[in-house]
Amino acid sequence: MKHRPLFFFILLFISSKTLAVNDHLILSDDAPKRLSEYNFFLDPIKQLPNEHVVPYDLITALFSDYTDKHRFVYVPNGMTAEYNNEEVFDFPIGAALIKTFSYQEADGGQLLLETRLLLHKHDGWDALTYVWDINRGDAYLALGGKTIDVRNVITPSDSDYIRYRAPNKNQCKECHLKNDAVEPIGPKPRNINKLFVYKDDLERNQIDHWTAIEILQEKNYSYDRMVNAFDNSYDLNLRARSYLDINCGHCHSPEGSASSSGLYLSVDDQDFGVFKKPVAAGRGSGGLSYSIVPGYPEQSILLYRMLSNEPDVMMPESGRTMMHEEAIELVSEWITEMK
Amino acid sequence: MRLVNYLKKEFHIILIASCIGFTATVFSEVIIIPPSENSQERLQEALILANPGDIVQLTSGVYSLEDSLSLDIDNITINGDGHEYTILDFSNQKSGAQGLLVTSDNVTLKDFAVLDAKGDAIKVKGSDGISFINVRTEWSGGPKPTNGAYGLYPVESKNVLIDGCIAIGASDAGIYVGQSENIIVRNSIAKFNVAGIEIENSYYADVYANTAVDNTGGILVFDLPGLPQQGGHDVRVFGNLIKDNNTDNFAPEGNIVGEVPRGTGIIIMANSNIEIFDNEIQDHETIGIAIVSYISDDSVDFSGTDYYPHPKSVQIHDNSISQSGYNPDLDKDIASILFDISEGTMPDIFWDGVLPFRQIVFGQPDAEKLILKNNGSINFAVMNPIRYMLSLPNQLNRDQSEYTKDIQPLSPVIID
Numbered sequence: 001m002k003h004r005p006l007f008f009f010i011l012l013f014i015s016s017k018t019l020a021v022n023d024h025l026i027l028s029d030d031a032p033k034r035l036s037e038y039n040f041f042l043d044p045i046k047q048l049p050n051e052h053v054v055p056y057d058l059i060t061a062l063f064s065d066y067t068d069k070h071r072f073v074y075v076p077n078g079m080t081a082e083y084n085n086e087e088v089f090d091f092p093i094g095a096a097l098i099k100t101f102s103y104q105e106a107d108g109g110q111l112l113l114e115t116r117l118l119l120h121k122h123d124g125w126d127a128l129t130y131v132w133d134i135n136r137g138d139a140y141l142a143l144g145g146k147t148i149d150v151r152n153v154i155t156p157s158d159s160d161y162i163r164y165r166a167p168n169k170n171q172c173k174e175c176h177l178k179n180d181a182v183e184p185i186g187p188k189p190r191n192i193n194k195l196f197v198y199k200d201d202l203e204r205n206q207i208d209h210w211t212a213i214e215i216l217q218e219k220n221y222s223y224d225r226m227v228n229a230f231d232n233s234y235d236l237n238l239r240a241r242s243y244l245d246i247n248c249g250h251c252h253s254p255e256g257s258a259s260s261s262g263l264y265l266s267v268d269d270q271d272f273g274v275f276k277k278p279v280a281a282g283r284g285s286g287g288l289s290y291s292i293v294p295g296y297p298e299q300s301i302l303l304y305r306m307l308s309n310e311p312d313v314m315m316p317e318s319g320r321t322m323m324h325e326e327a328i329e330l331v332s333e334w335i336t337e338m339k
Numbered sequence: 340m341r342l343v344n345y346l347k348k349e350f351h352i353i354l355i356a357s358c359i360g361f362t363a364t365v366f367s368e369v370i371i372i373p374p375s376e377n378s379q380e381r382l383q384e385a386l387i388l389a390n391p392g393d394i395v396q397l398t399s400g401v402y403s404l405e406d407s408l409s410l411d412i413d414n415i416t417i418n419g420d421g422h423e424y425t426i427l428d429f430s431n432q433k434s435g436a437q438g439l440l441v442t443s444d445n446v447t448l449k450d451f452a453v454l455d456a457k458g459d460a461i462k463v464k465g466s467d468g469i470s471f472i473n474v475r476t477e478w479s480g481g482p483k484p485t486n487g488a489y490g491l492y493p494v495e496s497k498n499v500l501i502d503g504c505i506a507i508g509a510s511d512a513g514i515y516v517g518q519s520e521n522i523i524v525r526n527s528i529a530k531f532n533v534a535g536i537e538i539e540n541s542y543y544a545d546v547y548a549n550t551a552v553d554n555t556g557g558i559l560v561f562d563l564p565g566l567p568q569q570g571g572h573d574v575r576v577f578g579n580l581i582k583d584n585n586t587d588n589f590a591p592e593g594n595i596v597g598e599v600p601r602g603t604g605i606i607i608m609a610n611s612n613i614e615i616f617d618n619e620i621q622d623h624e625t626i627g628i629a630i631v632s633y634i635s636d637d638s639v640d641f642s643g644t645d646y647y648p649h650p651k652s653v654q655i656h657d658n659s660i661s662q663s664g665y666n667p668d669l670d671k672d673i674a675s676i677l678f679d680i681s682e683g684t685m686p687d688i689f690w691d692g693v694l695p696f697r698q699i700v701f702g703q704p705d706a707e708k709l710i711l712k713n714n715g716s717i718n719f720a721v722m723n724p725i726r727y728m729l730s731l732p733n734q735l736n737r738d739q740s741e742y743t744k745d746i747q748p749l750s751p752v753i754i755d
Contacts, residue, residue: 144381144387163433168387171409262567280515280517282591283484283485283591289593310457311436
């Protein structure tokens with residue numbers, strides 16, 4: 001009886017020691033082979049996060065072949081990210097962004113595909129992906145990317161086979177490159193300023209929550225230009241621009257991978273392709289003369305490239321093998337009503 | 340004895356020091372990747388795990404690839420056994436907008452071929468120091484609009500060397516250098532592309548000792564509006580064989596090269612400081628050399644932007660030009676207009692004569708005037724755009740005597 005508190009303390013110490021997120025691995029130059037080594041999850045199969053690993057959601061997401069995405073942010077205990085109103089927050093060294101891609105299986109289960117990590121190391125962000133092997137209960141580092149044959153999953157599209165591509169390390173960079181450095185895309189105020197149901201079943205604004213748990217510096221935020229692209233109660237123009245921002249704007253910006261195209265699609269860009277001629281689009285132009293012809297979606301290259309699944313025609317260049325039908329409808333309606 | 344010991348000790352130190360020096364400087368690895376069942380993963384992982392200074396060595400054989408490859412590490416050489424023997428075959432490509440993408444500095448691509456990529460064959464973006472040596476890019480089914488757009492495609496790059504390369508079948512340009520600076524394209528062959536060699540929105544380029552045959556247009560020097568880098572200037576095109584570029588234009592519509600008439604040797608559009616000399620330009624059904632402004636069909640006004648749509652300071656000398664314009668491509672505006680106003684007698688060299696309004700009134704500054712010298716007994720014609728628009732007579736002037744100022748040679752390009 002006398003020894004019990006000490007014994008209990010030791011147990012607690014051991015368990016918390018083994019379970020905490022491995023800060024050392026986040027900073028290490030040698031990426032571990034297995035995802036479980038980071039300890040981001042208490043239960044990785046159920047995507048149940050560890051302490052200090054906070055789930056979040058975006059107002060409108062990048063389309064990735066109708067996968068479900070489980071997003072988490074990890075900020076080492078005692079550190080905070082600095083607030084930026086227009087850009088991604090300045091996360092401290094040692095922070096991690098974690099995103100697991102999955103499908104709903106026809107039999108009710110969840111098929112985990114890959115977990116992508118953005119790790120904020122001393123020399124900048126590093127992008128890695130781990131591909132799931134459910135039989136072994138872990139995900140494994142795939143620097144060269146991996147093709148995953150997916151069958152019997154539920155998506156709004158009719159296809160019974162999906163050639164899912166986990167990106168290689170360089171493909172991660174293609175989207176995440178800003179000037180010469182890898183950068184996160186999602187955690188900007190404009191993308192996360194929304195309500196989220198936390199595990200206590202209480203709904204809170206994500207920015208409020210991040211500030212309350214002190215992973216984000218407190219600031220009055222005022223970003224409301226992004227809306228849920230598929231919520232009809234919002235203005236059509238805002239919906240379409242929000243969709244293009246999160247799906248295209250990271251590459252189609254003066255600092256992004258599509259800088260040389262001269263077509264810029266962030267939500268605040270004033271020129272967004274109206275009567276813009278293609279430059280090096282090749283077959284991607286589809287015989288059309290302009291990115292957007294107001295009133296004429298069928299004459300607009302932007303829509304033409306959303307309507308294709310061919311590698312040299314489709315946009316985005318990587319990350320999808322299916323068409324995003326709801327988005328095609330949205331952009332088509334937007335161009336039709338544009339004057 | 341003490342001396343011996345002393346020397347021994349010294350020797351050890353020297354030995355250790357030289358070993359350290361050795362590891363630091365010479366320890367670049369040669370990573371050999373032969374073709375295999377999973378060429379895709381093996382090659383891509385090698386390109387990701389390589390360290391600066393390494394050579395990724397490809398062997399003879401066909402690498403069958405389903406996805407694009409990419410390299411983002413500085414100071415890497417990708418080396419093959421020769422473009423006839425080491426083939427990166429993308430005919431079953433399922434994803435990726437190009438065959439190979441390079442985004443790092445000081446990279447050499449040497450002695451291999453990229454075959455039948457779905458989009459561009461080799462794209463290099465934002466690289467400082469990129470060399471293509473004896474590389475071949477080809478679409479094997481002949482000229483088709485379904486072929487990828489560009490063969491060798493450096494863009495937003497600096498210090499670009501293309502030497503001894505071969506580009507065949509691109510539905511836009513075989514060798515395309517865009518928005519770049521300090522460029523040498525030499526000893527290369529471009530055939531059965533829409534544009535053989537195209538230098539676009541670029542500064543300081545030397546294009547020499549190349550062969551451009553059987554394309555739609557041989558060599559294009561273009562500048563387009565609305566891009567991060569524009570105002571192309573200082574391009575020398577010399578000592579090239581430009582011949583029989585009479586393949587029907589097979590570019591997908593909407594692209595600027597789609598407007599190039601079949602049978603064009605050289606087009607200079609909206610650049611400044613251009614020197615075209617010592618070229619052999621033979622057998623072109625539409626025109627030997629055309630010097631034109633960028634004219635937008637929707638009459639966008641460029642005043643207020645920094646884009647200058649007119650060519651200026653163009654020098655054309657010592658070229659041998661023969662057999663042009665005997666079967667012009669009348670489907671293309673530039674050819675049909677010229678055919679009309681020349682009453683069927685097509686010139687070897689044509690300037691559209693379009694100038695900014697100020698210069699129409701006050702004349703062109705001397706330094707910006709076209710120079711034509713020692714091009715043999717060629718036919719030249721310049722259009723009078725105002726007479727053309729007002730349908731007045733004498734829309735074409737064939738007199739060359741105005742254009743015989745002294746040549747001001749441009750400096751050679753030096754790659755850092």
